[in-house]
Amino acid sequence: MKFVNRSAVVTGGAGRVGRPLCEKLCDHGVAVAIADLDLAKAEELAAALHARGGQARAYPLDVTSTESVNAMARSVLADFGRVDILINNAGVWKRQLLSEMSEAFWTMHIDLNLTGTFRVTKAFLPGMQAAGYGRIINLSSIAGEVGLPYFGAYAAAKAGVIIFTKTLAMELAKQGITVNCVSPGMIGDAPNPTKTTWVERYGLGHEVADLLVFLASDDTSFITGVDYTIDGGRILGPRYADV
Numbered sequence: 001m002k003f004v005n006r007s008a009v010v011t012g013g014a015g016r017v018g019r020p021l022c023e024k025l026c027d028h029g030v031a032v033a034i035a036d037l038d039l040a041k042a043e044e045l046a047a048a049l050h051a052r053g054g055q056a057r058a059y060p061l062d063v064t065s066t067e068s069v070n071a072m073a074r075s076v077l078a079d080f081g082r083v084d085i086l087i088n089n090a091g092v093w094k095r096q097l098l099s100e101m102s103e104a105f106w107t108m109h110i111d112l113n114l115t116g117t118f119r120v121t122k123a124f125l126p127g128m129q130a131a132g133y134g135r136i137i138n139l140s141s142i143a144g145e146v147g148l149p150y151f152g153a154y155a156a157a158k159a160g161v162i163i164f165t166k167t168l169a170m171e172l173a174k175q176g177i178t179v180n181c182v183s184p185g186m187i188g189d190a191p192n193p194t195k196t197t198w199v200e201r202y203g204l205g206h207e208v209a210d211l212l213v214f215l216a217s218d219d220t221s222f223i224t225g226v227d228y229t230i231d232g233g234r235i236l237g238p239r240y241a242d243v
Helices: 018-027 039-051 066-080 103-131 152-175 205-216
Strands: 007-011 031-036 056-060 085-088 134-139 177-184 227-230
Touching: 007 018, 007 103, 018 031, 018 039, 018 205, 031 039, 031 066, 039 056, 056 066, 066 103, 085 103, 085 205, 103 134, 103 152, 103 177, 134 152, 134 205, 152 177, 152 227, 177 205, 205 227
Parallel strands: 007 031, 007 085, 031 056, 085 134, 134 177, 177 227
Antiparallel strands: none
């Protein structure tokens, strides 16, 4: 995969998927802005990446705050000069039946997972348009593709992320900017066994990161508007047979 003098922003950069993603981008020579609500964890990761020869800086970010998003964007652009790659990875999911759900609970999920993606994209899009180059990758979820009981607000937000991705891809297709989506399934801290996927284990953050790095590379200029499922076959349906 090719990266020529690229810089990237990863929201939720200190998390389960964000951390290995930042590591892999740095390994490819990409300068990485690690944006996270937990600044201490982001700074710890930035220090670790510096120690292994990477170029990375940590930034505080609350994607529910336009002020926070814009302040982060100003700082990143001042430090890096430009942003070529944006990976909207920040998100949250909490359990609640729709019949028992408060409007505040619903709004929180939409605001953080969907509108947060819009806010961050909006902040960096003008620079990409001016440069005539960009890679935007949004994190959705299998829940946004097929739904998920008890997680209706999260599923609705992530479904919105998929359509947001496709629409933006069409709007930017002639401007050298690709927009794609990655929808993980069961991702854990270890490949523990589970019957909820056809490969009978949980996925790992670094496996999602590998797909994200591919989509972020210079080589993917003809791939846009695609939602990639990475879920061990869970989307294929329940396991009715042991084959």
